[in-house]
Amino acid sequence: MRKQSIMPVLYSVAILVFCVGCTTTPGAHDPLPSWNDGPAKRCILDFVLAATAKNSPEFVPGEQRIAVFDNDGTLWVEQPIYPQISFAIAQVMTTAPQHPEWQSEEPFKAVVTNDRDTIARFNIKDFEKIIAATHSNMTVEEFQNEVTGWLAAAEHPRFKRPHTELVYQPMLEVMRYLRAKGFKTYIVTGGGQDFVRSFADGIYGVPPEQVVGSVGKVRYDYGRDGRPVLVKLPEVILLDDKTGKPEGINMMIGRRPVAAFGNSNGDRQMLEYTQAGTGARLMMLVHHDDAEREYAYGAESKVGTFSDELMTEARQRNWGVISMKKDWKVLFPWQDGATPDGRANVDGQRSGARRGTPALAASG
Amino acid sequence: MRKQSIMPVLYSVAILVFCVGCTTTPGAHDPLPSWNDGPAKRCILDFVLAATAKNSPEFVPGEQRIAVFDNDGTLWVEQPIYPQISFAIAQVMTTAPQHPEWQSEEPFKAVVTNDRDTIARFNIKDFEKIIAATHSNMTVEEFQNEVTGWLAAAEHPRFKRPHTELVYQPMLEVMRYLRAKGFKTYIVTGGGQDFVRSFADGIYGVPPEQVVGSVGKVRYDYGRDGRPVLVKLPEVILLDDKTGKPEGINMMIGRRPVAAFGNSNGDRQMLEYTQAGTGARLMMLVHHDDAEREYAYGAESKVGTFSDELMTEARQRNWGVISMKKDWKVLFPWQDGATPDGRANVDGQRSGARRGTPALAASG
Numbered sequence: 001m002r003k004q005s006i007m008p009v010l011y012s013v014a015i016l017v018f019c020v021g022c023t024t025t026p027g028a029h030d031p032l033p034s035w036n037d038g039p040a041k042r043c044i045l046d047f048v049l050a051a052t053a054k055n056s057p058e059f060v061p062g063e064q065r066i067a068v069f070d071n072d073g074t075l076w077v078e079q080p081i082y083p084q085i086s087f088a089i090a091q092v093m094t095t096a097p098q099h100p101e102w103q104s105e106e107p108f109k110a111v112v113t114n115d116r117d118t119i120a121r122f123n124i125k126d127f128e129k130i131i132a133a134t135h136s137n138m139t140v141e142e143f144q145n146e147v148t149g150w151l152a153a154a155e156h157p158r159f160k161r162p163h164t165e166l167v168y169q170p171m172l173e174v175m176r177y178l179r180a181k182g183f184k185t186y187i188v189t190g191g192g193q194d195f196v197r198s199f200a201d202g203i204y205g206v207p208p209e210q211v212v213g214s215v216g217k218v219r220y221d222y223g224r225d226g227r228p229v230l231v232k233l234p235e236v237i238l239l240d241d242k243t244g245k246p247e248g249i250n251m252m253i254g255r256r257p258v259a260a261f262g263n264s265n266g267d268r269q270m271l272e273y274t275q276a277g278t279g280a281r282l283m284m285l286v287h288h289d290d291a292e293r294e295y296a297y298g299a300e301s302k303v304g305t306f307s308d309e310l311m312t313e314a315r316q317r318n319w320g321v322i323s324m325k326k327d328w329k330v331l332f333p334w335q336d337g338a339t340p341d342g343r344a345n346v347d348g349q350r351s352g353a354r355r356g357t358p359a360l361a362a363s364g
Numbered sequence: 365m366r367k368q369s370i371m372p373v374l375y376s377v378a379i380l381v382f383c384v385g386c387t388t389t390p391g392a393h394d395p396l397p398s399w400n401d402g403p404a405k406r407c408i409l410d411f412v413l414a415a416t417a418k419n420s421p422e423f424v425p426g427e428q429r430i431a432v433f434d435n436d437g438t439l440w441v442e443q444p445i446y447p448q449i450s451f452a453i454a455q456v457m458t459t460a461p462q463h464p465e466w467q468s469e470e471p472f473k474a475v476v477t478n479d480r481d482t483i484a485r486f487n488i489k490d491f492e493k494i495i496a497a498t499h500s501n502m503t504v505e506e507f508q509n510e511v512t513g514w515l516a517a518a519e520h521p522r523f524k525r526p527h528t529e530l531v532y533q534p535m536l537e538v539m540r541y542l543r544a545k546g547f548k549t550y551i552v553t554g555g556g557q558d559f560v561r562s563f564a565d566g567i568y569g570v571p572p573e574q575v576v577g578s579v580g581k582v583r584y585d586y587g588r589d590g591r592p593v594l595v596k597l598p599e600v601i602l603l604d605d606k607t608g609k610p611e612g613i614n615m616m617i618g619r620r621p622v623a624a625f626g627n628s629n630g631d632r633q634m635l636e637y638t639q640a641g642t643g644a645r646l647m648m649l650v651h652h653d654d655a656e657r658e659y660a661y662g663a664e665s666k667v668g669t670f671s672d673e674l675m676t677e678a679r680q681r682n683w684g685v686i687s688m689k690k691d692w693k694v695l696f697p698w699q700d701g702a703t704p705d706g707r708a709n710v711d712g713q714r715s716g717a718r719r720g721t722p723a724l725a726a727s728g
Contacts, residue, residue, distance in 0.1 A: 140614060201427075227640045237602070251557070252573070253573045254561050
C-alpha cells in the first residue's frame with residue numbers, strides 16, 4: 001500500500017452522480033416535509049430509490065445499509081460553543097471546591113474565576129485538559145447520570161432552550177426515512193462516546209450500540225460493594241475525528257457506510273471513505289449559512305470549520321451541500337410547521353426513543 | 365471509586381438463582397434439541413422465561429436484551445491450537461520468501477524451518493510477534509480475503525474438517541433461540557476482531573457490527589488508485605480478554621449484557637460484569653470434559669485455561685457450568701442427530717447467514 005500524496009487524487013472508481021439534474025416525483029406522501037424542494041432534497045430521495053429499488057443497478061442489500069451522521073453541527077446546534085465543552089466547564093465549576101489547586105492552575109483558573117477573555121482564547125489543548133479532568137475518575141454510569149442531569153438544566157444562550165431541543169427537524173426526518181427504508185443509522189462523532197450515548201436514544205432514536213465517538217480508556221474495577229464497574233480514565237483510545245472517523249467506523253461497525261452526513265473538515269475522510277464503496281452512495285454536508293435563524297460560519301469559525309478547500313472537494317466529488325437557509329423550511333421540532341412525530345422511531349431497531357417533547361426527560 | 369481487593373468480594377446485589385432446583389416444561393417444541401435435559405438446559409430455558417415473560421419480576425426490555433458469547437472454545441473448537449494462530453503460522457510460511465531475515469530470527473525461524481519442538485514452547489510474546497507481522501501492512505479488506513481463503517482450505521488436524529464446521533451445534537441453537545426471543549447476539553472474543561468478522565456472519569449469523577474482539581490500529585490512507593482504504597498496523601488498541609472484555613463491551617456496545625457465555629479464565633470478568641446488572645441474568649461456562657468426542661482440558665492447558673479457581677467462583681456465584689460430555693447430545697452440525705437448520709438465522713437482524721453447509725462458502 002503506497003501512499004501517493006497527502007491530498008488525495010480524485011480516485012478512479014466511478015463517482016455516481018445523484019445530486020445533479022435528477023427529477024423527483026415524491027408522490028402523495030412526502031417523507032421530508034421540512035425540506036424545500038431543491039437539489040439537496042432530490043439528492044436524498046434519489047439515493048434512497050437507487051439503493052432500495054429491487055431492479056436498481058446500484059441496489060444495496062439490507063445488511064449493508066449503514067448510514068452515518070456526525071452530531072455537532074449536523075444533528076444539533078454546535079455554536080457558539082460545543083455543548084460538551086459547556087458541560088465540562090459546568091463540571092469544573094461544580095467540582096472546584098474539591099480542587100483548590102485549580103485556583104492557580106490554567107486552564108481551570110480561568111473557568112473558576114469566570115475569566116471570559118481567557119476562556120475565549122482557549123485552544124484544543126486547554127479543552128482536552130478540562131475534559132480529561134471532568135470526564136474521569138467516576139464510573140461510566142455516574143458520568144452519564146451527570147450528563148443527563150446537566151442536559152435537563154442547561155439552556156442554550158441564544159435560544160433559551162435545552163440543547164436536546166436544538167436538534168434539526170430536517171435531519172430527524174432523514175434519519176427516520178432511512179430507517180424506514182431498512183438503514184441502520186449511526187452517529188459518528190468527534191464528541192465523547194459516553195457523552196453522546198447519554199442522550200442519542202432519547203432525542204435521535206439512535207441506541208448506544210450505534211453511537212461511535214471519541215473513546216476514553218476505562219478500568220474494570222470493583223465498587224465499594226464489590227459490584228463490578230468501569231471507571232473512566234483520562235486517556236484517549238480513539239479520537240474520532242478526521243481520519244479517526246473511518247478508523248472508528250471500522251472498529252465499531254466493520255462495514256463501509258453507504259450514506260454519510262457531516263458539516264465540517266472533521267467529516268471529510270468519513271465522506272471520502274463512504275464514497276469509495278460500490279453501489280448507491282450518499283455524501284452530504286450541512287452548510288451553516290443562516291445567521292438569521294441559526295448561525296453562519298465557515299473557515300474562520302472556532303468550531304465546525306467548513307473550509308473553502310472542503311467546499312471545493314465537495315463540488316469536485318459531487319457531494320451534496322445542504323444550505324440551511326435555502327433547503328430547510330424549519331430548523332427545530334418545536335417551530336411552527338414542524339411535523340410533530342419528527343423524532344419518532346420507526347425502524348424496529350428496538351430503540352427507546354419516545355414521541356413528543358421533551359424527548360430526553362422521557363428517555364430515562 | 366476505591367479498589368478493595370484484587371479478588372472481588374461477593375457483592376451485595378441479589379444474585380438470582382436460576383440454575384438450581386428449577387423445573388421445566390419444554391412443551392411441544394424444544395428450542396434446544398441438541399441439549400440433554402439437565403441443569404444447564406434448564407438454566408437457559410428458565411432464564412429466557414424470566415427475561416421475556418411480560419409478568420416476570422425480572423423482565424428485561426427488548427432494547428436491553430444483549431447476549432455475549434466468547435468464540436474460541438465456546439462457539440468453536442480451540443484445541444489443539446487457536447485457529448487464528450494456525451492462520452498466522454500459515455501466513456508466515458506464505459510470506460517467508462519476502463522475509464529472508466526470518467531464516468535466522470525467532471520466532472519466525474522455528475516456523476519457516478518447521479521446528480515443532482520450538483513452536484510447542486512458544487509463549488504469548490512469540491505469538492504476538494507472529495500476529496503483528498502477519499496481520500499488518502495490508503488493508504482490512506485484503507486481510508479478510510486472506511482469512512476467508514485460508515478457512516476454505518485449512519483442515520483441523522484431528523477432525524479433518526474446516527474450522528468453520530467445528531462449531532458447536534448446541535451453542536448455535538442457544539444463539540438462534542435467544543435471537544428468536546428478541547436478543548441481540550454479540551461475539552466478544554480475545555481473538556482479532558477483523559479475523560472473526562471474516563466468518564462470524566456466515567457461520568453464526570452474527571454480523572460484523574456485533575463482533576467485539578481485540579482491535580489493532582489502522583491508518584486511513586489512499587490506495588494506488590487514490591481510493592480511501594484502511595491499512596492494518598502492528599499496534600494493539602484493545603486486548604479484548606479478561607478485564608478487556610467488559611472494557612470492549614462498553615466501548616462497542618455501551619450496554620451491560622444480560623447473558624454471557626464463556627469457557628475460560630479470560631471470560632471471568634465478562635461474566636461478573638454481566639451478573640452485576642438488574643433483572644434476569646444468565647452466566648454460563650462451557651467445560652471441556654469430553655476427551656472422547658472433543659477434548660478434556662483444564663488448568664494445565666496452554667489454551668482456554670479453565671482454572672480450579674474459576675470453577676470455585678462459578679459455583680459461588682451460581683454460574684451455570686455446561687458439561688460437554690453430559691449436556692450435549694451432539695457437538696457439531698454435521699453429526700447424526702443434529703438439526704439441519706441449526707445455524708439458520710431467525711432474528712431479523714439482517715444477517716447474511718445462510719442455511720445448510722458449507723456455511724462459509726455461501727456467505728461470500
